[in-house]
Amino acid sequence: MILNSSASQHKVVQDVWKALDGLTDPEIPVITLREMGIIRDVEFIAEDSVVVVITPTxxxxxxxxxxxxDVRNTLKAMGLQVEVRTQLAxxxxxxxxxxxxxxxxxxxxIAPPNRQCGAPSQQISVVHFLRKPSSTEQAVECPRCGSSHTFESSKFGSTACKALYKCLDCQEPFDYFKPY
Structure with a gap:
């Protein structure tokens, strides 16, 4: 059976997505690039050629x-020519x-990003000298014990896209993936 052009294109793109689903974030190896939203699109060029569009965090x-x-090597192993295009907007x-x-x-x-973020508050706790969340901010929940009794100890954590927090209940430091 010979596939028509549209069905053939769909199959190539589907196979590429399936292959890319196995690629994890180099900094957070438990999450795939697709789950992170980094891989934005796959464009069919020809039977053996595709463009993969990625957007950095x-x-x-x-x-x-x-x-x-990782994207290039994965798709080359499938016999495809690939262009990886970075899209910033x-x-x-x-x-x-x-x-x-x-x-x-x-x-x-790693604490996931909160959905709602408000403007930083300038309110200071005299006891701990910590910034308290404003009424529009959600507290960052400790991923270890679930406490919302946490504070930001550094604007940057293990990577620039994360902040370093500390839980005041279990006393453990943890990264918080900053919302953008």
């Missing part, structure tokens, strides 16, 4: 070179992360 993300290589947002990715972040020990 932020423009200076050091993992992008590794992501490029629209800018990546944590809204592109799937709920599965957020659940995996939490299980991995």
């Amino acid at each position: 932020y423009s200076g993300c050091p993992a992008m070179e590794q992501i490029h290589d 629209p800018a990546w947002t944590t809204d592109w992360m799937t709920d599965i990715a957020k659940d995996k972040l939490k299980a991995y020990g």
Whole structure:
């Protein structure tokens, strides 16, 4: 049976997506690039050629070179010629992360981004010298014990897209994936 052009294109794109579904984020290996929302599109060029569009979590993300290589090598192993195109606009947002990715972040020990974020508050706690969340901000929940009694100890955590927090109940530090 010979597939028509449209069915053939669909099959190639479907096979590419299936192959890309196995690629994980180099910095958070429990989450796939697709779950993170980094892989934006697959464009069919020809039977043996595709373009994969990716958007970094932020423009200076050091993992992008590794992501490029992983995408390129995975698809070359399928016998495809591939162009990996970085698209900066629209800018990546944590809204592109799937709920599965957020659940995996939490299980991995990284607090997922809150959906609602307000403007930073200047309110200071005299006892702990910590900024309290304003009424429009959601507290960052500790991924280890579930407490919302946490504070930001550094604007940057293990990577620039995360902040470092500490739980005042279990006393454990943890990364918080900053919402964008």
